[in-house]
Every structure is written in structure tokens, then in C-alpha cells.
Amino acid sequence: MTALLEVSGVSVSFDGFRAINNLSFEIGPAELRAIIGPNGAGKTTFMDIVTGKTRPDSGRVLWGERSISLLRLSESQIAQAGIGRKFQRPTVFEDQTVADNLMMALFRPRGPLRVLLFRPAPADHARVAALAEEIGLQDALPRKAGELSHGQKQWLEIGMLLAQEPRLLLVDEPAAGMTLAEREHTTRLLVEAARTRAVVVVEHDMDFVRRLDCRVTVLHEGAVLAEGSLDFVTRNPQVIEVYLGR
Amino acid sequence: MTIVSRRHTSLVIFLGLLAVFTAAVTLLSEAYGPGLVSTSFVKTLGKTLCLCLIALAMDVVWGYTGILSLGHMAFFGLGGYMIGMWLMYARTEDIVTASFANSPLPPTPEEIRTGIATQIFGVVGASELSPIWAFAHSFWAQLALVVLVPGCLALVFGWLAFRSRVTGVYLSILTQAMTLALALWLFQNDSGLRGNNGLSGLQNLPGADAVPQSLISVWFLWASAAALAAGYVLFHWMVSGKFGSVLCGIRDDEARVRFLGYPVEGYKLFVFTLTAVVGGLAGALYYPQAGIINPAEVAPIASVYLAVWGAIGGRGRLYGAVIGAAFVSLLSSWFTGGRAPDVNLGFYTIQWVDWWLVVLGLSFVAVTIFAPKGIGGLFDLVEGRRSPDRKGAPLGPDAGALREREAVE
Numbered sequence: 001m002t003a004l005l006e007v008s009g010v011s012v013s014f015d016g017f018r019a020i021n022n023l024s025f026e027i028g029p030a031e032l033r034a035i036i037g038p039n040g041a042g043k044t045t046f047m048d049i050v051t052g053k054t055r056p057d058s059g060r061v062l063w064g065e066r067s068i069s070l071l072r073l074s075e076s077q078i079a080q081a082g083i084g085r086k087f088q089r090p091t092v093f094e095d096q097t098v099a100d101n102l103m104m105a106l107f108r109p110r111g112p113l114r115v116l117l118f119r120p121a122p123a124d125h126a127r128v129a130a131l132a133e134e135i136g137l138q139d140a141l142p143r144k145a146g147e148l149s150h151g152q153k154q155w156l157e158i159g160m161l162l163a164q165e166p167r168l169l170l171v172d173e174p175a176a177g178m179t180l181a182e183r184e185h186t187t188r189l190l191v192e193a194a195r196t197r198a199v200v201v202v203e204h205d206m207d208f209v210r211r212l213d214c215r216v217t218v219l220h221e222g223a224v225l226a227e228g229s230l231d232f233v234t235r236n237p238q239v240i241e242v243y244l245g246r
Numbered sequence: 247m248t249i250v251s252r253r254h255t256s257l258v259i260f261l262g263l264l265a266v267f268t269a270a271v272t273l274l275s276e277a278y279g280p281g282l283v284s285t286s287f288v289k290t291l292g293k294t295l296c297l298c299l300i301a302l303a304m305d306v307v308w309g310y311t312g313i314l315s316l317g318h319m320a321f322f323g324l325g326g327y328m329i330g331m332w333l334m335y336a337r338t339e340d341i342v343t344a345s346f347a348n349s350p351l352p353p354t355p356e357e358i359r360t361g362i363a364t365q366i367f368g369v370v371g372a373s374e375l376s377p378i379w380a381f382a383h384s385f386w387a388q389l390a391l392v393v394l395v396p397g398c399l400a401l402v403f404g405w406l407a408f409r410s411r412v413t414g415v416y417l418s419i420l421t422q423a424m425t426l427a428l429a430l431w432l433f434q435n436d437s438g439l440r441g442n443n444g445l446s447g448l449q450n451l452p453g454a455d456a457v458p459q460s461l462i463s464v465w466f467l468w469a470s471a472a473a474l475a476a477g478y479v480l481f482h483w484m485v486s487g488k489f490g491s492v493l494c495g496i497r498d499d500e501a502r503v504r505f506l507g508y509p510v511e512g513y514k515l516f517v518f519t520l521t522a523v524v525g526g527l528a529g530a531l532y533y534p535q536a537g538i539i540n541p542a543e544v545a546p547i548a549s550v551y552l553a554v555w556g557a558i559g560g561r562g563r564l565y566g567a568v569i570g571a572a573f574v575s576l577l578s579s580w581f582t583g584g585r586a587p588d589v590n591l592g593f594y595t596i597q598w599v600d601w602w603l604v605v606l607g608l609s610f611v612a613v614t615i616f617a618p619k620g621i622g623g624l625f626d627l628v629e630g631r632r633s634p635d636r637k638g639a640p641l642g643p644d645a646g647a648l649r650e651r652e653a654v655e
Contacts, residue, residue, distance in 0.1 A: 010338045013431045051505060079507030104491045112516040116489045164506065185301045 002065065004029045004198050005083075005168055010049060010059030019045045020056065021222035029167065032194035034209045034230075035202045038217035038242060043202045044088070045169045046219070048236040051085050052078045062230055064167075080110060086168035088173045090153035094146030098156060101145050102128045105160035124154075127163070135159035136185065158189055169199045175208045187211045206230075218242075254563055257482045268471040276460040288463040289535045290579060294572050295439050295470035299477045299557075301571035302564055303521035303528070304552050306481050309561035310481060311517050312497030316413075316549045318509030318525050321396035323544035325526030326533035328395055329433075330445035330519040332388035333534060335353050338365045339383070341518035369443050377437030393523050399424075400522030401515065408518075413500070422546045424504035433543035444540025448533050461616050463506055472569075473531055477524055481564055492568065493517065494562075512565045560622025568623050578602065 003026040007167055012020045020042045037043055048054035050061060054077040060068040063081060070078055079085075093101050106124060109115065128188060132138045135155040140148065145156060161169055171190065174181045190212065193199055203209050209216060209230055217234050218225040220242050226233045233239050258611060271291055274282040283291075300322050307313050342361035347352040353361075363375045381387035407420055435441035447641055484490060495503040496510055533539045542548075549621050551574075559570015580586055581602035587597040599603075 035642070053501075074509070075501075075504040079505050085505050088504075091499055091650050093491075093502070093631045095409050095494060095498055096491055103488060104495060105506055110509065112489070112513050115508075116484065116487075117491060158364075160506070179596045218602055 001061075003027060004064065005050065006060070006067070007046075007050070007060045008060050008062075010061065012045065012049065012054060012056040015202060018083065019222050020049065023059070023223055025221075025224065027198045027200060029198060030194065030196060030207060031203070032212060032214040033201045034214055034216045035152055035200060035219055036152050036206070036209060036216060037206070037225075040133045040221075041219040042222040043219055044172065045222070046084060047172060047200075047202065049077060050078075051083060066135055076110065077168075079164070082165075082167035083170065084161040084164045086157050086161055086172060086174065088176065090150065090157050092145040092148075092153050092160065094144065095220065096145060097142055098132065099128055099141040099147070101156060101160055102131055102163050105163040107163065109164040122159070131159045131163050134162070135189065144222070150200045151178050152188065154178065154182075155189070158186070160194075162193060167197050169193060171199065171201045173203055173205075175203065176199065177203055183208060183211070206234075252301065254482075254487050256563075260478055260565055260568070264471055264475055264478075268468060270469060272464055275464050275465045277604050285460040285463045287450075288460075288467055290466040291537045292463065292470045293532050294575055295474045296528045297536070297575050298532075298568040299470075299474045299528040301552060301555050301567040302477050303475070303524045304483055304556050305559075305561060306485065306493075306568035307517060307521045308556055309563070309567065310485055310493045310497060310551065311514060312500075313514060313518065314418045314553065315421045316546065317425040318521065318546045319548035320425035321400060321522040322529035322532070323428070323523035324396045324399065324537065325392045325529030326389050326536075326539045327439060327445065327528070327618065328391040330448050330533055330539050331382045331439075332385050333448045333450075333452065334366060335379065335382035336385070337413045337447060337450050338362045339379070340452055341365065342456075354389055364413060367440065368439050370435040374607055375451060376436075376471040376557070378438050381511065389530075392526050396522045396526035396529075400519040404515045404518040408514045410509075418587070422549070425549055426546050429544045429546070430549075434546065442536055442540055442542075443480045444543075446538040448534070448539065449537035451534070457466055463535070466531065468537075469628070470531050473527060475639075477528075478564060479570075480524075485564070502543045508574070520628070556620075557610060558613050558620050560620030563622045563627075566620055566622030573621065574606070578606070579609045580606075 005025075005027050007023060010020055010023045011018065011246070023046065024214050025044070027044070035043055035046070044052060049056050050070065052070065052190065054245060055071065062068065063070050063083075068081070070081070070083075072080065094103070096104075102238040103120060103124065106127060108118060108124075129138065130142070132141055135158060137148075137152060137156060137159065140152065145153065148156060158174065159169070161171075169190075174186050174190065178186060190199055190201060194214075201209075201212060203212075213230075215228065216230045217227045218236075218239050220238075226236045226239050247483060248538065269281055273279045275288050276283075276285050300318060301480040304307050307318065319607060328345060338357065339362055340644070341359055343353070345361070346357070359375065360373070364373045365375055367375070375382075381391065388409050403421075403424055407417055431437050432439055432441050432444075449462070451457070454462065485493060492503060492508055492513060495506075495508075496513060500510055533556065552571075554573050555570040557565050558574055559568065559571070560566025582599040584599060586602075588598065617623055619626065
């Protein structure tokens, strides 16, 4: 199996602080992966590098079968190449309806002129309705996204990610601030999404990671500390020390 | 489907009102009716329509895309200068040719050119046409420049600014610097546009000496109304679809739009340049009605007024911009025209010519604090689309939900 995303030997420092230190990471085309690690381990910086927000000082980030270097692409080009990102704080366009939010995320040409001439076809409306159903917001389509509850906003954002039809989903703490029932729904959405694409979940919450039931990568001080099943990595003495020792 | 049709209601109402307004003014004008509306007032109304058009452009840039440009009047002024060059050149050419009519020999083209240059530039002590007047003899060339000069300036400026991701207040300051630089350059006598004298006599259309101003003023009113209608339709079409969604998205969360895969810089540049071109066209219609253009027209304060109109009229809705521009500029010309009666307080007499700016400033602050939706927000009251009043309680169940304050804004 060739890797969909291959990060090798990446380092980045901010004002002398090494946020990412010679990090290497690989993920296959249809895989669910959780990344855990204490605060400051470089989880968010890792996502910033993959999505083009932060440029690393050294290392390679290769994407897809043709091994394109992501380091030369802009954020929007990386998103168009098929990498979707969900932020820690739910970021949806609160002033617009749920339907508009999903329609904007729909996988269609992104250039200004093409968008200017774009008028939604029946198929587009159907796709938006199907997505809304998937994330449980079918009754909320005409509502403004700002009126939704926190959990609903998280789902809407996941729905927007799915609408982008990315090949890799980067999800930052999707379960934060959710009730138990909402967490279960979120878990189902992510596991379902990982059948057809790669999903990387950054999470603090061990319960939630256990629920995802997938390979786990432990980051510490900007490098991979351990990798394997959750039970395997939690038996690792170094991991125990990092999490409990301090 | 009801949502779609409601999206277009404001467009239909606006176009209807504009048509009724134009017809009414025409039928009451000196040229086509009893003359209840004086020619100078027809010109004021025509000019106001042009200001509404640039305010519309400003609303798309600021209200929808969230770029607070404080330099859009530079594009308006440039459009005016470009058309003014042709008007002045062609008109002077007529005069110079006529003055040679009695000479025994027909004048050479060289003599005519020199005559025109002396006439136009005598006032700044020059007698040569500078190279920027190369196309001034051709109406079509100058008309193309009305579009090209503001468009290219906006394209280059926007490309530099947006590419470096300059946003917010820094971008506003940059746009102020741009319009200030342009004004300072125009103020110089050797910039070739007659320094602080500006271009004058623009109300006289070349070859139309026999046509009275009363008629010309109504024609310009029609042209301005048609331009405003076209601009409104264009911008309404732009912002009512997915493009508008993306623009509002850029306004509210630029980074998120980028991660959705939209090239944000391209959108900003497109909107900035398109609105600059519309501004240039609006200026090209405005200044023949004003009769004169000088560098003070592109001074930084002019663009700040534009933002004030938008804020008072209501940002983020097209008719708000039109209402703001029409309301404030007409009120302004009433107060500063000396027609508003002085208020005698006994110990002090308020003269509106001096105090109008204070009133405008205070109402700008008041609108921003107490009615952030501006005058346009009144229409929401009529429609019953009121903002939730929960006495400050959060609208959603937790801290991530929409706050009442956000919903009101």
C-alpha cells in the first residue's frame, strides 16, 4: 500500500522553539488515525504544515500517487488537491444558512469567474440535502448557521468537509464540548468517512480515541513517540511517563 | 423557492422606484415639463445617482467582502478626469478652429494643437500638451481609459496589497495613502492635468452648443439612472448567488474560505478591480454634470465620506448603500447650500454651513453605536425580521453559540 500523505524529516521552529522536530508520518488512502499527545506536542502545528498555513524549515511533505510536494502550494490549492481541515473551534459561516454553508463547500470549481456563473443544478441541491441528512441537520437547512448549537455546528463543519470530497480529512478535537450522544454521532460520522478516505483525528480525550478504535500516533515535543493500537501505545513506558510523569 | 423570490424582491422594488423617480423628475423638469424642478436641481439629482452608484460599489467591497477601502473615490475621480480630458480637449478644439475661421490661410494641424495647448495650459503657465493627453482627441479612447485607468490602478494596487495579505485597518490606511498620493500628484502643475485648477467647463458638451443645459441635464439624469440600474442589477446578480456566499465568507472568516479551497486573494482582487471600474464609470457620468473636477475631489476625506454613507445607509445590503448615499449627500447639499435656516440660540447662532459636519459626525457615531444596521435596518422592522431580544442571554446552549450582540450586528 502506497501512502497518500508522506511527511518526512519535517522541522519547524518559532523564535527558536522547535515546535516540530524531525517528524515523519505516513497515512494510507483509506485509514482512520488518531493523533494524541500532551499540550505543545505539535499536533496543531503538524496540521498547519500539511494544510499550508505554516511553512516548515526543512523536510518533505508529499501527496498522492504522483508524490506532489505540498510545500509549494497555497492553502487553497492544497484544499483543492483534496485535503480538508476541521478546526478546533467550530468555524462555520454563522451569518449564512446551513444550505448556503454546504453549497459553498460542495466540490465544484473554485475560481472567481466559474463561481460567478455558477447556478446550483438539481443535483447540487440533492447533494446538499443528502449531506444534511447524513449530519442530522435536514430540518435546519434554511436556518442560519449561527443559530445552531455547538454540537450541530461541529457536525455542519464535518458536513462541509465531506461536501468538499477530500481524500484526506484533518480533524482537530471534534468531540470537544459535546454530550455523550453527540459524541457517538460524531464517532459514527468519522468512522463512516474513513471507509472511503483517510481521516486524521487529533484528540485529547482517550475515551473518544478508544471509541474510534484505530491506529494511534503519539506525538511528543514535535516528534513521533510511539505508534500502534491504543492499548499498545498506552503500555509504552515512555508514553506513560509523558502523560502521567509530569 | 420562496427564499429565491424573496431575494429578488428588493431588486424589483428598487428598479421600479428608480424608474418612477426618473420619469417624475423628467416630467417636472424645465426641458420636458412645467419647470418645477430647476435645471440645477436636476443636475444635483443626476449627480446624486452617480454617488449612489459608487456607494453601491463601496458596499460590495466593504459591506459584502469586508475590505474597508478608503480610497474608492480615487477611482471615481480618475474616471472623471479621463472623460474630462476629452470634453475639455474637444471643446477647446472647437473654439480654436472657430478662431481660425477668419484667417486667410487654413490653419495647420500643428497650429491647432498649439492653440489648444495654450488655451488649456495657459492657466498653469505651460503651452505644451503633456504625453498623457495623447488620446484626448478621441472620445472612444478616453472612454476606454475611463475603464482602464481605474481598473489597472486597482489591479496593481490590489495585487500588491492582497498578495501580501494586508488586511483590516492596515489595508484601509494603504488605500488612504493611495488616494492621498494621487491627489498630491494631481495638485502639481507639471503633472499635466492643470494642477489645483483641475479641468473645468465640462458641462459644455462639444458640438452641442445649440442644446440648452436644461435638456442636457435631463439626458445626464437618464444616463445616470440607467448606469445605476445596470450597476444594481450587476451587483445584485453577483451577491445573490454562491459568489455572494463566498464574499460574505471572506468577510466573516477569511482563513476558513481559504481552507475550503477558494483562492481568497483572487476574489478580493476581482471585487476590488470590478468596483473600481464601476466607480470610474460613475465618475465619468458625475463630473460632466458637476462641470468641474479638481484634485480635492480625490482627497482622502472624500473616500471617508463614502464609508460614512455606507454605514449610515446600512452595510451588507445594496439598497442600504443607495439610501445612505442619496440621503446624506442630498441633506449635505441642503445644509451646506445655505438654504437651511440658521438656528438662533440667543447667545449663539448655529450656522449650518459650519455645523453640518459636526451633525454628520455625531450621527455617524450614533448610527454605529445604536443602529449598526443603519437606515436599511428599518426595512427589517417593516418585514418583521427583528433581531432577537433576549436581554443579552446567549442564543444557543453554550459559549460557542451565536451571541445576541453578533446576531444584532
